[in-house]
Amino acid sequence: MERVLVTEGRTSFFAPVQDENAAFPPGSAPIFYNRRMEANRDATVLFCAAVRPSDYLDAMGATGVRGLRVANESGTPVTINDIDPGAAAEIRRNAGEGVEVTCGDANALMSTRRFDAVDLDPFGTPAPFVDAACRSARRYLCVTATDTAPLCGAHLKAGMRRYFARPMNTDYHSEVGLRILLGFVAREMVKYDRGIEPLFCFAREHFVRLHLRVRRGVRHADRTLGRIGYVMQCTNDIHREEAVGLIPPAAVCPGCGSSLRPIGPLWLGGVNDPDLIGQMAGLLPGMGFGTERYLSRLLPLLAEELPTSSYYDYHEVAKHLRASPPTMAVMLERLRAAGYGATRTHYAGTGVRTDAPADVVEAAVLGVNP
Numbered sequence: 001m002e003r004v005l006v007t008e009g010r011t012s013f014f015a016p017v018q019d020e021n022a023a024f025p026p027g028s029a030p031i032f033y034n035r036r037m038e039a040n041r042d043a044t045v046l047f048c049a050a051v052r053p054s055d056y057l058d059a060m061g062a063t064g065v066r067g068l069r070v071a072n073e074s075g076t077p078v079t080i081n082d083i084d085p086g087a088a089a090e091i092r093r094n095a096g097e098g099v100e101v102t103c104g105d106a107n108a109l110m111s112t113r114r115f116d117a118v119d120l121d122p123f124g125t126p127a128p129f130v131d132a133a134c135r136s137a138r139r140y141l142c143v144t145a146t147d148t149a150p151l152c153g154a155h156l157k158a159g160m161r162r163y164f165a166r167p168m169n170t171d172y173h174s175e176v177g178l179r180i181l182l183g184f185v186a187r188e189m190v191k192y193d194r195g196i197e198p199l200f201c202f203a204r205e206h207f208v209r210l211h212l213r214v215r216r217g218v219r220h221a222d223r224t225l226g227r228i229g230y231v232m233q234c235t236n237d238i239h240r241e242e243a244v245g246l247i248p249p250a251a252v253c254p255g256c257g258s259s260l261r262p263i264g265p266l267w268l269g270g271v272n273d274p275d276l277i278g279q280m281a282g283l284l285p286g287m288g289f290g291t292e293r294y295l296s297r298l299l300p301l302l303a304e305e306l307p308t309s310s311y312y313d314y315h316e317v318a319k320h321l322r323a324s325p326p327t328m329a330v331m332l333e334r335l336r337a338a339g340y341g342a343t344r345t346h347y348a349g350t351g352v353r354t355d356a357p358a359d360v361v362e363a364a365v366l367g368v369n370p
């Protein structure tokens with residue numbers, strides 16, 4: 001196997017040379033490494049540097065880069081696991097003193113050992129691993145999903161099978177994907193009388209990434225359950241509303257009278273902790289990350305996003321109204337002047353988060369009074 005020395009952040013390691021012509025990772029190399037996930041790993045190293053877990057499991061290591069970086073760049077004791085003996089051997093080659101390397105099924109490992117932070121970074125869906133991870137994680141749980149098409153509604157049946165939820169391909173589909181994954185993790189967690197608090201969650205390109213705090217006790221489990229529900233989307237126009245609870249209500253659009261279609265169950269609560277995000281933003285300049293520029297834009301956006309469960313792509317709204325969209329600054333200003341909260345969103349450059357109703361959003365696009 002041909003290897004090449006790679007540096008990410010302040011960590012150097014050997015990775016198998018990947019097939020540049022492969023249509024999509026994992027390609028043909030025997031051990032997986034995808035440079036395009038550097039932002040995902042940088043985010044987690046930064047998260048660990050901020051929350052300082054007492055130990056951390058990289059449950060699916062491949063080259064071990066994620067766990068090695070957490071150990072090296074945040075000073076956290078780590079265990080790195082992979083089911084593939086070839087990968088485990090490669091991780092051992094890459095790992096220095098003090099890093100534990102194990103070779104086995106992540107579900108078996110997580111069923112028998114507990115870690116302060118558990119990290120799932122599988123091929124595609126994390127769904128088969130979330131139950132054991134909920135039992136293994138003491139304080140923090142980190143999850144990557146790269147099966148964005150099932151999560152966001154482009155592959156409806158696969159999404160329903162994996163997450164027992166019904167997505168819908170809307171203009172805010174990236175957010176639906178993140179919230180369906182969060183809702184799934186929340187439901188897997190509460191059965192153990194434990195709850196979750198999302199700390200740092202975002203979507204980028206073809207992945208969704210969650211960093212969660214795990215809270216023990218029935219009170220936290222019940223609070224978590226109280227944040228599960230549905231986005232009720234009008235099938236005819238842009239109106240949508242939230243419905244908390246396990247059973248979606250029958251509802252009609254106040255504007256056009258069409259039925260509202262439930263999207264979910266999904267997570268309706270906040271998805272980021274602005275204080276922690278601020279702490280991470282403060283640490284970022286000293287970290288030496290390759291994706292510092294991207295993260296320095298992402299973190300303030302996440303900290304300011306209104307905690308609504310969907311956003312409007314106002315260019316789509318303008319297209320629908322056969323109007324030219326205003327600039328983002330004007331759009332935000334019009335919504336605020338009408339008395340509503342309005343912020344950008346990290347999901348889309350033309351996305352606006354607001355607590356304004358649909359008719360006010362349309363009026364803001366047109367520049368008229370609602």
Ligand SMILES: C[S@@+](CC[C@H](N)C(=O)[O-])C[C@H]1O[C@@H](n2cnc3c(N)ncnc32)[C@H](O)[C@@H]1O
Pocket residue numbers: 032033034037041059060061062063064065066081082083084087104105106107121122123
């Ligand atoms: C997407 S790669 C991990 C990438 C790595 N975390 C990184 O940041 O580069 C997924 C890895 O999971 C491993 N894997 C697949 N099924 C597994 C299981 N049941 N238990 C543990 N590892 C597994 C594969 O061998 C593969 O190396």
